[in-house]
Amino acid sequence: MSSNTPAGVGVGLRRPHYDELLAAIEDDALLGARAPAWLEIIPENFVDRGGMQRAVLARCRERWPIVTHGVSASIGGPDPFDEDFIRGLKALVHGLDAPYFTEHLCYASVDGRTTFDLLPLPRTGEAVKHVAARARELAERIERPLALENISYYAVMPGSELSEGEFVTAVLEEADCGLMLDVNNVYVNAVNHRQDPSAALRALPLARTRQIHLAGHMRQGPRLLDHHGAPAVPEVWSLYREALELVGPAPTLIEWDTHIPPLATVLEEVQRAREIWDEVFSTQTRDPSAVATCDAAPARAEMSADEPARRRRGRGSRRSRGRRRAKPKAGVS
Ligand SMILES: [Fe+2]
Numbered sequence: 179m180s181s182n183t184p185a186g187v188g189v190g191l192r193r194p195h196y197d198e199l200l201a202a203i204e205d206d207a208l209l210g211a212r213a214p215a216w217l218e219i220i221p222e223n224f225v226d227r228g229g230m231q232r233a234v235l236a237r238c239r240e241r242w243p244i245v246t247h248g249v250s251a252s253i254g255g256p257d258p259f260d261e262d263f264i265r266g267l268k269a270l271v272h273g274l275d276a277p278y279f280t281e282h283l284c285y286a287s288v289d290g291r292t293t294f295d296l297l298p299l300p301r302t303g304e305a306v307k308h309v310a311a312r313a314r315e316l317a318e319r320i321e322r323p324l325a326l327e328n329i330s331y332y333a334v335m336p337g338s339e340l341s342e343g344e345f346v347t348a349v350l351e352e353a354d355c356g357l358m359l360d361v362n363n364v365y366v367n368a369v370n371h372r373q374d375p376s377a378a379l380r381a382l383p384l385a386r387t388r389q390i391h392l393a394g395h396m397r398q399g400p401r402l403l404d405h406h407g408a409p410a411v412p413e414v415w416s417l418y419r420e421a422l423e424l425v426g427p428a429p430t431l432i433e434w435d436t437h438i439p440p441l442a443t444v445l446e447e448v449q450r451a452r453e454i455w456d457e458v459f460s461t462q463t464r465d466p467s468a469v470a471t472c473d474a475a476p477a478r479a480e481m482s483a484d485e486p487a488r489r490r491r492g493r494g495s496r497r498s499r500g501r502r503r504a505k506p507k508a509g510v511s
Pocket of ligand 1: 433
């Protein structure tokens, strides 16, 4: 089995790409330098499944580190966790020897009914305590560190007292978990809610970043809709560069969930991310490996809360139920 730690730029393991990825395992030359460095899966598509899905997963794991990115735990919701799914998720994560797992900072079911969307929580102190306790419980039960993703949201829930940055920070600190930093979500939210994308990015607890997502969105009337069905836009690439400068070399994933193109198109995004990565870290004097991005606890130990800003100043001007369903096609993540 290969190393289990994601590093560099990876892609989501999606069914239309199975054949090409499996062929690349047999013949390295097919993808060559374009090959992804690691893979991410949506565990709901694999838990309690056998047959071809699991066979492909096992074969891919021989070649790549693989981590899971869940969509159905409803970590901020009122329902108890789905015991069968939690058991299956734990077995999957451990079977992959994944060093961590990720979920969304949201709720996705109420009274046992799945919404098929990743919905925003009311940003209150009460919600912080609730979701943080559930995040701790989930991490303990899976026996792996958890990172929560900043979701895209289209409305602020009534009663919200905190900004998104304040809420995400409070939850992650209370839960002592990592940040699954979705840069496209930061941009989509900033545009939709008339915020400055850079300020929105910096308001997040970046020192806890364990992994980064990049994806595309679409315009729908006056709003942007996060649909993971297009290449990332230039503004998101710029924000990604800024994020790398702030957090260091966090493993980065190209997310593509709708209108899935040929693998070659996804790998073009991989290559673009690598170019930015190389540009950022080839011009930094510090040792990139010294920046903790893979484990929330070391990240906190090595970076204070204002460390990202301090580092920038120091560098001068350069600055079904999801289990039976695929990832929601649009709206959030
Ligand atoms: Fe994401």
